[in-house]
Amino acid sequence: xxxxxxxxxxxxxxxxxxxxxxxxxxxxxxxxxxxxxxxxxxxxxxxxxxxxxxxxxxxxxxxxxxxxxxxxxxxxxxxxxxxxxxxxxxxxxxxxxxxxxxxxxxxxxxxxxxxxxxxxxxxxxxxxxxxxxxxxxxxxxxxxxxxxxxxxxxxxxxxxxxxxxxxxxxxxxxxxxxxxxxxxxxxxxxxxxxxxxxxxxxxxxxxxxx
Numbered sequence: 001x002x003x004x005x006x007x008x009x010x011x012x013x014x015x016x017x018x019x020x021x022x023x024x025x026x027x028x029x030x031x032x033x034x035x036x037x038x039x040x041x042x043x044x045x046x047x048x049x050x051x052x053x054x055x056x057x058x059x060x061x062x063x064x065x066x067x068x069x070x071x072x073x074x075x076x077x078x079x080x081x082x083x084x085x086x087x088x089x090x091x092x093x094x095x096x097x098x099x100x101x102x103x104x105x106x107x108x109x110x111x112x113x114x115x116x117x118x119x120x121x122x123x124x125x126x127x128x129x130x131x132x133x134x135x136x137x138x139x140x141x142x143x144x145x146x147x148x149x150x151x152x153x154x155x156x157x158x159x160x161x162x163x164x165x166x167x168x169x170x171x172x173x174x175x176x177x178x179x180x181x182x183x184x185x186x187x188x189x190x191x192x193x194x195x196x197x198x199x200x201x202x203x204x205x206x207x208x209x210x
Contacts, residue, residue: 014085016154021079021088024150028076028095028143035102035139036069039117049135050118060115064105065135071098072143079150088154096147102140 039061042048052058071094078091109116120131133139 016083016085016088018081018083021082021092021150021154024146025076025079025081025091028079028146029073030076031139031143031146032069032072032074032076032095032098034069035072035135035143036066038135039065046121047131047134049120049131051121058115058117060109060117063112063114064101064109064117068098068101068105068140071095071101075147079154085154089151092147092151092154096144096151099140099143099147102136102143104140106136 038047039049040055040057043050043052043054043056050058075091075093075095075098078094079088082088082091106117120128120135122128122131
């Protein structure tokens with residue numbers, strides 16, 4: 001039987017319900033926005049890697065923080081809005097690569113010549129570790145975890161994604177068949193009322209006695 005829910009209006013091989021990656025997509029958008037904006041607003045709350053004033057652009061920030069943050073947000077947006085497994089998987093892989101770049105980007109920064117974001121502005125080892133986690137390694141690891149989980153979900157075609165194209169025949173209704181049939185076909189098979197038959201016999205007997 002064909003489903004009538006709006007999520008099943010397009011019976012395609014790559015179709016999936018939009019709700020499948022919506023929650024993860026929204027979380028990835030928030031994480032990407034954090035990764036892209038924190039280097040610019042961090043100095044305002046004394047949570048930064050350099051002593052640059054707030055909203056100061058550098059090449060290192062662009063390559064190591066803004067680029068992966070924007071890529072993560074775009075991947076999350078694709079997951080949030082996509083009803084197609086191909087585009088959803090592209091969004092998941094985009095977010096996964098962005099998360100990996102958050103983790104390893106600073107390691108390759110000097111080799112690629114894209115600059116350095118400097119050292120964390122922290123007076124204690126705990127704050128230094130928290131800055132590292134919230135800016136790079138921890139943020140990237142969380143993005144990778146969510147991307148891998150959502151890729152596992154959208155890559156598989158679930159049973160509810162399959163839309164039947166052949167309608168189920170209606171159940172047999174004998175009363176509808178008899179009612180809709182031609183009148184001459186069933187006229188001879190209809191029995192005569194019993195009262196009419198008995199009345200005819202009585203009338204014949206009455207005439208015989210007279």
